[in-house]
Amino acid sequence: DGGITQSPKYLFRKEGQNVTLSCEQNLNHDAMYWYRQDPGQGLRLIYYSQIVNDFQKGDIAEGYSVSREKKESFPLTVTSAQKNPTAFYLCASSSRTGLGYTFGSGTRLTVV
Amino acid sequence: ILNVEQSPQSLHVQEGDSTNFTCSFPSSNFYALHWYRWETAKSPEALFVMTLNGDEKKKGRISATLNTKEGYSYLYIKGSQPEDSATYLCAFQGNSGYSTLTFGKGTMLLVSP
Numbered sequence A: 001d002g003g004i005t006q007s008p009k010y011l012f013r014k015e016g017q018n019v020t021l022s023c024e025q026n027l028n029h030d031a032m033y034w035y036r037q038d039p040g041q042g043l044r045l046i047y048y049s050q051i052v053n054d055f056q057k058g059d060i061a062e063g064y065s066v067s068r069e070k071k072e073s074f075p076l077t078v079t080s081a082q083k084n085p086t087a088f089y090l091c092a093s094s095s096r097t098g099l100g101y102t103f104g105s106g107t108r109l110t111v112v
Numbered sequence B: 001i002l003n004v005e006q007s008p009q010s011l012h013v014q015e016g017d018s019t020n021f022t023c024s025f026p027s028s029n030f031y032a033l034h035w036y037r038w039e040t041a042k043s044p045e046a047l048f049v050m051t052l053n054g055d056e057k058k059k060g061r062i063s064a065t066l067n068t069k070e071g072y073s074y075l076y077i078k079g080s081q082p083e084d085s086a087t088y089l090c091a092f093q094g095n096s097g098y099s100t101l102t103f104g105k106g107t108m109l110l111v112s113p
Helices: none
Strands: A004-007 A010-013 A019-025 A031-037 A044-051 A054-057 A064-066 A076-078 A087-094 A107-111 B005-007 B010-014 B019-024 B030-038 B045-050 B056-059 B062-067 B072-077 B086-094 B107-112
Touching: A004 A087, A010 A019, A019 A031, A019 A087, A019 A107, A044 A064, B005 B086, B010 B019, B019 B107, B030 B072, B045 B056, B045 B062, B072 B086
Parallel strands: A010 A107, B010 B107
Antiparallel strands: A004 A019, A019 A076, A031 A044, A031 A087, A044 A054, A064 A076, A087 A107, B005 B019, B019 B072, B030 B045, B030 B086, B056 B062, B062 B072, B086 B107
16 A cells, blocks of 8 residues: 555654654655644644755754655654754655645654 | 634534534635645545635535635535544645645544534
């Protein structure tokens, strides 16, 4: 079955450490996205990529980095520069038109 | 940053009740309006994508309408069932040429038996 796999489901890290969240899709989608959810807030766009080897900042990119070396993979690194990294992170993919996203099941990151 | 508003924030109904939610979005530079259903511990699931003013979509007991000129969409659930309990998200897609979505905060629906 085609879909998006995010791992791990739960992640704990110490303050000051970088951490990388994995997102893999086998839907042959060109575009991939990272969103963040905080309590009482809507999903906010961190980074997106519409094609391999290219990506753009979303609304809240500060303290995050991404890469898109393969069509299937779009890992997100939460760096120590991110002031409030504890959140739920959701990865998605779509065709280039964006008409209909497929979402992963999310990673809950807790920084202590 | 674009503003997408959903109301109500949460709703608690009895099984069999019909209900509706509202999504308001910018009326300019419109490309598409998306509705997603997000059950606890699962991935958001696409319900509808609407692109034309006056669009009406239906999937079982759930339907949606779109008014791009005034910037709103309604989602209706007829005869709510406990399995309809979820958060319903709407998302605006502008015509910038990019495929990104701006999401509302969602409406959390709880249907009691």
